[in-house]
Amino acid sequence: MVKALVTLCNIFFFVPDLFAQALIPTLYIDPGHGGTAPGYPGAYIADYDEKDINLEVALMLKDNLDQLHYTSYMSRDTDIFISNLNRAQEAMDLEAGALISIHHNSDPDPSVQHTLALYSSFPYVQHDPFLTPRKITDRLAHKCALRIDQFFRHGLSNDSPRGLRDSDTLITVLVRTSMPSALTEASFISDSTEEEDFYYRLTFHQEKEAAAIANAFFSWTLGQGFGKVDYAYAGQTPIDSHKVRVHDYLNDEFSINDTTFAPYLGVWNLDYLILIQALNFNQNGYGYQFHH
Amino acid sequence: MLMHRAFISRRRGLLGLSLGLLLAFLPVNAAFSLDYVIKEVIEVGEADFVPFLGPVKWSPDGTMIAFTKNGVIKVSDTLGNIREVARLDMGVHRMDWVSNDKIAVQLKGYTGQGMATENRLSLIDVTTGIESPVHEYKTTPDYKTTPGVARASGPYKTVEGNLFYTLTSSNSRGQTPTVERKSFSETKLESIGNNHFLRWSDSGLYMVRLDESDSTWLVSKPFRKMGLFTKVSHDLSYALDGGQLFRLRDSVRIVLDTLLGPVPENTHSCDVSFFSFNPVADEVLFTIVCEGGVHESEFETFRIATFDCNSFKLSIIDSLISMSNCVAPAYSPDGMKIAFQSKGKVYFLKRSLN
Numbered sequence: 009m010v011k012a013l014v015t016l017c018n019i020f021f022f023v024p025d026l027f028a029q030a031l032i033p034t035l036y037i038d039p040g041h042g043g044t045a046p047g048y049p050g051a052y053i054a055d056y057d058e059k060d061i062n063l064e065v066a067l068m069l070k071d072n073l074d075q076l077h078y079t080s081y082m083s084r085d086t087d088i089f090i091s092n093l094n095r096a097q098e099a100m101d102l103e104a105g106a107l108i109s110i111h112h113n114s115d116p117d118p119s120v121q122h123t124l125a126l127y128s129s130f131p132y133v134q135h136d137p138f139l140t141p142r143k144i145t146d147r148l149a150h151k152c153a154l155r156i157d158q159f160f161r162h163g164l165s166n167d168s169p170r171g172l173r174d175s176d177t178l179i180t181v182l183v184r185t186s187m188p189s190a191l192t193e194a195s196f197i198s199d200s201t202e203e204e205d206f207y208y209r210l211t212f213h214q215e216k217e218a219a220a221i222a223n224a225f226f227s228w229t230l231g232q233g234f235g236k237v238d239y240a241y242a243g244q245t246p247i248d249s250h251k252v253r254v255h256d257y258l259n260d261e262f263s264i265n266d267t268t269f270a271p272y273l274g275v276w277n278l279d280y281l282i283l284i285q286a287l288n289f290n291q292n293g294y295g296y297q298f299h300h
Numbered sequence: 301m302l303m304h305r306a307f308i309s310r311r312r313g314l315l316g317l318s319l320g321l322l323l324a325f326l327p328v329n330a331a332f333s334l335d336y337v338i339k340e341v342i343e344v345g346e347a348d349f350v351p352f353l354g355p356v357k358w359s360p361d362g363t364m365i366a367f368t369k370n371g372v373i374k375v376s377d378t379l380g381n382i383r384e385v386a387r388l389d390m391g392v393h394r395m396d397w398v399s400n401d402k403i404a405v406q407l408k409g410y411t412g413q414g415m416a417t418e419n420r421l422s423l424i425d426v427t428t429g430i431e432s433p434v435h436e437y438k439t440t441p442d443y444k445t446t447p448g449v450a451r452a453s454g455p456y457k458t459v460e461g462n463l464f465y466t467l468t469s470s471n472s473r474g475q476t477p478t479v480e481r482k483s484f485s486e487t488k489l490e491s492i493g494n495n496h497f498l499r500w501s502d503s504g505l506y507m508v509r510l511d512e513s514d515s516t517w518l519v520s521k522p523f524r525k526m527g528l529f530t531k532v533s534h535d536l537s538y539a540l541d542g543g544q545l546f547r548l549r550d551s552v553r554i555v556l557d558t559l560l561g562p563v564p565e566n567t568h569s570c571d572v573s574f575f576s577f578n579p580v581a582d583e584v585l586f587t588i589v590c591e592g593g594v595h596e597s598e599f600e601t602f603r604i605a606t607f608d609c610n611s612f613k614l615s616i617i618d619s620l621i622s623m624s625n626c627v628a629p630a631y632s633p634d635g636m637k638i639a640f641q642s643k644g645k646v647y648f649l650k651r652s653l654n
Contacts, residue, residue, distance in 0.1 A: 044569040091571035091589040100352030101528050184351050
């Protein structure tokens with residue numbers, strides 16, 4: 009039984025690799041701020057600011073994608089200032105398939121802690137009817153928020169839907185690009201514990217966040233299904249139950265409509281990545297495969 | 301000291317030299333210095349500011365500019381007379397003049413199903429508005445292309461000023477995509493190999509023949525990260541990449557964004573964008589982008605400026621013409637006029653030689 013599971017896991021381990029070679033959705037990774045723009049200062053540790061954490065996570069995300077042969081680009085890989093206008097222009101010129109901007113949050117109240125992802129519904133070229141449909145972009149952001157929350161367990165922000173916010177015209181890299189894009193605010197570094205976790209690296213915070221975003225990107229790229237797998241339940245499900253509980257987000261606005269049971273083929277648990285792939289998922293007339 | 305640091309990026313010289321030290325090594329070469337005087341500013345009309353399209357596009361003979369407004373391609377003469385050229389069924393992703401009567405456009409539209417897109421590379425007749433597709437392809441909801449159908453991208457400009465586009469073969473499993481560079485003009489196909497594009501590698505900046513059969517090393521690479529929009533001057537004496545100006549004969553580097561003050565209140569950083577060389581002189585034209593605030597309170601401001609590579613004279617044009625938020629400037633082919641945008645409108649700046 010264990011051997012069969014391991015074999016199954018190995019098969020699924022190569023799934024993203026094969027898909028990566030067959031697809032060309034490149035990711036533009038944007039570590040926010042940099043150089044003379046430090047972003048939010050950390051709570052207590054001097055000279056360790058948001059820009060440093062953003063870059064560390066971004067480099068690890070790039071490494072994750074490289075290992076799976078996904079093509080990705082970075083707006084910066086050192087501590088330099090690049091204007092958001094130039095970042096947006098570069099992403100567009102590279103014709104990246106998606107853009108994820110990595111940021112971290114701060115609040116005067118050091119007890120505030122949650123995960124948030126932003127998208128923009130603002131049509132930059134205001135009268136161009138051929139813009140990226142909003143639902144593509146906000147689903148990328150929502151997947152990022154969900155995955156980061158699964159890894160960090162800080163809880164999602166109270167925005168509606170939870171963990172997701174429309175930045176409207178505010179965020180340049182989201183507004184001035186036409187590809188699906190998201191900006192992640194994984195956690196609050198004004199929380200001294202959180203800042204220390206990033207700084208001392210004892211809890212692998214950077215690795216967790218990078219893996220979460222990579223997982224979100226894979227999920228968004230590979231799957232046409234949009235749902236949140238109840239990982240706690242799935243992880244504890246006996247292998248012979250052949251059930252995975254899936255919260256359905258297939259309808260827009262991300263309301264949880266139903267609890268659905270679908271046959272699954274395996275549970276992949278590698279380091280911090282959890283991949284659950286349920287095939288033949290079919291509900292409300294949606295006949296496509298469901299990947300997570 | 302804090303204020304000084306706040307407005308200077310961390311870009312530094314090849315040997316970590318400060319700007320002042322670099323300037324001390326720069327002898328003045330007046331051979332290509334031209335002393336321009338601003339004559340007048342003419343308002344053309346409303347236009348979209350679309351960063352990825354870049355500045356408005358000058359026709360090769362310098363008599364017209366092309367820009368977009370509400371998804372419509374328009375042209376204007378230098379007196380500000382605007383004419384609608386074409387209404388397109390997809391968004392304009394790239395655009396430039398192939399000749400005085402044809403504009404090349406790359407069009408892209410999301411269909412609303414996943415990442416499914418429709419893409420078309422076309423030539424548009426400026427007189428009739430008739431569109432002639434050069435290459436079309438679609439992507440599926442998971443961003444695949446049909447096997448055997450190449451992706452087209454362009455127009456791009458060679459160092460010599462000619463336009464070309466790329467055809468990238470469909471990236472099937474286990475295959476490295478191949479890139480073919482082609483001219484929009486069939487008659488130029490034979491000579492396209494004599495054109496060059498710029499490429500950064502680990503050892504520096506190279507000018508590479510379009511057929512990649514030969515290359516010329518231009519300057520060392522000072523940083524790991526370099527931009528995509530590197531430009532070289534008309535006589536190949538300077539290269540410009542973002543806020544960094546390289547003198548190619550000795551690799552001396554001037555960091556433009558150390559020269560940008562004074563800056564708007566609460567600004568934390570400035571950068572250089574939309575930069576180009578004067579087609580006939582050693583002068584640089586660029587946009588100064590300054591950012592301030594963090595997240596919810598973020599703001600950005602624009603100004604345009606010229607920098608004389610030989611006399612090191614920096615001119616902030618916004619203040620010279622009493623305008624604000626000027627952005628995306630573009631030289632006319634003779635270098636005497638500058639088209640730019642400000643607050644949703646296009647303007648011409650006419651200059652004369654002193």
